[in-house]
Amino acid sequence: QxxxxxxxxxxxxxxxxxxxxxxxxxxxxxxGTLFQASKLPLTTWFLAIYLITQAKNGVSALELMRSLGISWRAAWRLKHKLLRAMQEREADRVLRGRVEVDDAYLGGARSGNRGRGAAGKRPFVIAVETRPNPEGGLSPPVYVRFDPLPDFRQTTLAHWAERALDVDTLMVSDGLAGFLAAGAQVTYHQRVVVHPRKSSELDCFHWINTLPGNLKNSIRGTCHGFKVRKYAARYLAEAQY
Ligand SMILES: [Zn+2]
The missing domain is CATH 2.20.70 (Ubiquitin Ligase Nedd4; Chain: W;)
Incomplete structure (x- = not known):
């Protein structure tokens, strides 16, 4: 000082x-760290970080309570502090190269990318960065972004693309009108319009079609009954991280 x-x-x-x-x-x-206001020993925090980052499908506050031997309330607070740290870490991530994008919904009867416009669900954009594989085809996802948005209007998606995508990006989307404005923010926009809409059968949307299922399992398995609208951003950021 x-x-x-x-x-x-x-x-x-x-x-x-x-x-x-x-x-x-x-x-x-x-x-000056996220442990500042906590009364828990740092070893408890480090064990929590280990458990959360190693679990493929996330860890619920209830599991943390049992594994760490702390109260449910302490486990919930600890978990949400770590989720916020993940969210802040991921906020500035910019995708580039080849990026598949799609609209999706969280909550309601089912999550995933079907049921466009369904009521009571939290809309979000999925974006997946892939690289060409030397042996042909595409690499597994390199980075992803899951961004909750108020809607899928042109202006909303244009702002999103400006923030989330590098200018030098090949964006691959389906025919959703909102993505036209997003595509205008990047150098290349490949629009794959299919009638009837069956993008699940197209190779170019492989990861876009795989990830919502993983996300759904992860959230259903660990976060029973959480308030979707309130915490969507945090849980999406955890999955993104
Ligand atoms: Zn001094």
Missing amino acids: CGHDHCTVFRRGQQRLYQCSGCHHQTSLRV
């Missing part, structure tokens, strides 16, 4: 505090 190079160390409860010998400013290793 003041440039002095000596401090005294003391304990207050579980916390180890460092006090500057020059100006008596007190600090700890947690200050």
Whole structure:
């Protein structure tokens, strides 16, 4: 704080505090991190981070409560702090190269990319970056974005593309009108219009058709009855991360 190079160390409860010998400013290793306000030991936090990042389908607050031996309330708060950290980490991710995009819905009777316009669901855009595979075909997804949006109107999707996609992108979409405006934000837009709409049978939409199912299983398996509209952004960011 003041440039002095000596401090005294003391304990207050579980916390180890460092006090500057020059100006008596007190600090700890947690200050300025997401652990700052928490009373849980750091080892509990690190175990939680390990469990959450290793689980393919996410971990519920209930599972964290059992695995970490903490209260449900503490587990819920810990989980949501980590989800927020994931959300902030992913917020600026920009996709480039070949990117498949599609509109999808979270919540309601079922998640996934069917039932366009269904009421009570949270609309979001799926975007998947893939690379050409040297052996032909496409690579598995490199990065994804799952962005909750208020609607799929042209202006909404144009703003989204400006933020989420590099200018030098080949965007692959179906015939949804909103994607025309999004396509205008990037160099190339491949529009695959199919009648009747059966994009699930087309190779160019392979990942767009696979990911919503994974997402649905992940959220259904770990987040029973969570409030979709309130927490959609966090759970989507967790899946994206
Ligand atoms: Zn000082």
